Amino acid sequence: MRNVSDSFHDSRQLVSTLLKLSVDAGRFLVLSLRPSPALAAEVLFLRKQLALYEERQIKPMRATNAIRLAMLWLSCWFDWRPALRIVKPETFTRWHRQGFHLFWRWKSKPGRPALPKDLRALIRRMALENPTWGQERIANELLLKLGLRVSPRTVRKYMPRYCVGSPGKHRQSQRWSTFIRNHAKGIIACDFCVAITATFRMLYVFVIIEHKSRRLLHVKVTSHPTAERTTQQFREAIPADHRYRILIHDRDSIFSKQVDQRVRHMGLHVIKAPVRPPVANAICERVIGTMRRECLDFMIPLNTTHLYGILTEWVAPYNEGRPHMSLGPGIPRSISLLPMPRQPHRHRMATGQRVVARPVMGGLHHKYGLEKRAA
Numbered sequence: 001m002r003n004v005s006d007s008f009h010d011s012r013q014l015v016s017t018l019l020k021l022s023v024d025a026g027r028f029l030v031l032s033l034r035p036s037p038a039l040a041a042e043v044l045f046l047r048k049q050l051a052l053y054e055e056r057q058i059k060p061m062r063a064t065n066a067i068r069l070a071m072l073w074l075s076c077w078f079d080w081r082p083a084l085r086i087v088k089p090e091t092f093t094r095w096h097r098q099g100f101h102l103f104w105r106w107k108s109k110p111g112r113p114a115l116p117k118d119l120r121a122l123i124r125r126m127a128l129e130n131p132t133w134g135q136e137r138i139a140n141e142l143l144l145k146l147g148l149r150v151s152p153r154t155v156r157k158y159m160p161r162y163c164v165g166s167p168g169k170h171r172q173s174q175r176w177s178t179f180i181r182n183h184a185k186g187i188i189a190c191d192f193c194v195a196i197t198a199t200f201r202m203l204y205v206f207v208i209i210e211h212k213s214r215r216l217l218h219v220k221v222t223s224h225p226t227a228e229r230t231t232q233q234f235r236e237a238i239p240a241d242h243r244y245r246i247l248i249h250d251r252d253s254i255f256s257k258q259v260d261q262r263v264r265h266m267g268l269h270v271i272k273a274p275v276r277p278p279v280a281n282a283i284c285e286r287v288i289g290t291m292r293r294e295c296l297d298f299m300i301p302l303n304t305t306h307l308y309g310i311l312t313e314w315v316a317p318y319n320e321g322r323p324h325m326s327l328g329p330g331i332p333r334s335i336s337l338l339p340m341p342r343q344p345h346r347h348r349m350a351t352g353q354r355v356v357a358r359p360v361m362g363g364l365h366h367k368y369g370l371e372k373r374a375a
Contacts, residue, residue: 013065016066017064017065017066017069020064020066020067020070021066021069021070024066024070024073028074063086063087068095068099069099071092071095072092072095072096072099075092075096080092115150115154115158119148119150120158122142123138123142123150123155123158123159124158124159124160126138126141127159127160128160135152135153135155135156135159136152138152138155138159139151139152139154139155142155181212183246184211184212185211185212185243186243186244186245186246187210187211187212187244187245187246187247187248188208188209188210188211188217188238188244188246188247188248188268189208189209189211189247189248189249189281189283189284190206190207190208190209190247190248190249190284191206191207191249191250191281191284191285191288192204192205192206192207192225192252192254193205193207193288193291193292195221195296195301195307197300197301197302197303197307198300198301198302199302201223201303202223203221203222203223203301203304203307204221204222204223204225205219205220205221205291205307205311206218206219206220206221206222206225206230206233207219207284207287207288207291208233208234208237208238209283209284209287210244210332211283213327213332213333214283214287214324214326214327214332215319215332215333216287216315216318216319216332217237217238218233218236218237219311219312219315220233220236220308221304221307221308221311222304223304225254226254227254227255227256227258227259230254230255230259231258231259231262231263234259234262234263234266235266238266238268242266242267244267244268245267245268245269246268246269246270246271247263247268247269247270247271248271248273248280248281248284249270249272249273249281250272250273250280250281251272251273251274251275255272290318291311291314294314294364294365295310295311295314295361295364298364310361313360313361314360314361317360317365317367318332319331319332319333320332320333321360321367352372352373353370353371353372353373354370354371354372354373355368355369355370356368356369356370356371
């Protein structure tokens with residue numbers, strides 16, 4: 001707050017000085033139009049009054065910056081030494097020297113010129129996206145890949161402070177988000193949820209999801225979940241040549257020691273979530289919540305077959321058409337296969353195209369796409 005008030009005070013003082021200088025410049029222009037005898041008489045008249053002022057030995061008011069600048073500018077038009085009375089000639093010369101220093105500082109702008117704004121932003125982006133890179137690596141990357149010649153010391157100047165270590169060293173650890181992304185490829189999670197039929201019968205839905213792509217690998221419905229059936233679901237969902245390494249599930253009694261042992265024989269390391277912490281298996285808990293909000297809350301299943309058909313119809317658009325913010329946004333299964341449409345303007349579609357909506361689950365949801373207009 002103090003810095004803001006000081007800046008406001010300096011700006012106010014600068015504006016006041018400029019206004020006073022403008023007034024003095026206007027007066028000088030008016031006086032320039034007057035005849036010389038009249039101007040000489042007025043100058044003599046002012047000197048007489050100044051002599052009376054000096055005789056009374058009254059201390060003059062301190063000169064402001066505007067008065068100093070005006071006097072320095074007027075001194076260029078005549079011999080100022082006989083007319084100077086309020087200060088000594090040495091003081092007036094010092095004013096001139098200080099004004100010259102300020103003018104030269106403003107004109108010279110000491111130091112090297114700053115890098116272009118886009119290049120500075122690029123250096124910060126490279127430092128943030130690659131925490132293990134140092135200043136030498138970023139400078140070489142700019143030179144060899146982009147043809148931009150920037151010294152490592154200049155790169156260090158524009159890197160974020162927490163990305164800059166000791167000279168010659170770089171950060172040895174990776175970010176936690178980078179660690180999660182690198183290991184999410186080999187992580188899958190599973191859980192059970194409950195659905196109630198029209199006859200108030202309780203059915204169990206078994207869900208397996210992949211962390212990296214948010215793709216639902218397997219959804220199955222059963223009325224009596226047992227260890228044998230759960231093991232069979234793992235065999236159906238996980239192929240023999242899989243690349244998964246970790247399986248996360250809670251401490252439900254269905255996941256018995258026999259189930260975990262057979263899962264380990266499939267090449268997976270089992271991690272059990274702690275007691276009553278849904279955050280430990282957050283991705284699987286979230287997809288179950290999405291399943292309820294987008295599907296089960298609007299449907300009344302009749303039996304196991306009906307519920308399985310409903311979920312099968314919902315899983316297909318979930319994997320192939322539903323955008324996920326955690327993916328950038330992206331689509332779990334086909335984001336790398338479907339090219340993103342490009343429009344000539346961000347708010348207008350290209351001519352000859354129209355939006356087509358295709359209903360999903362009887363119109364509960366819709367899929368949207370572009371197609372060419374009929375001629």
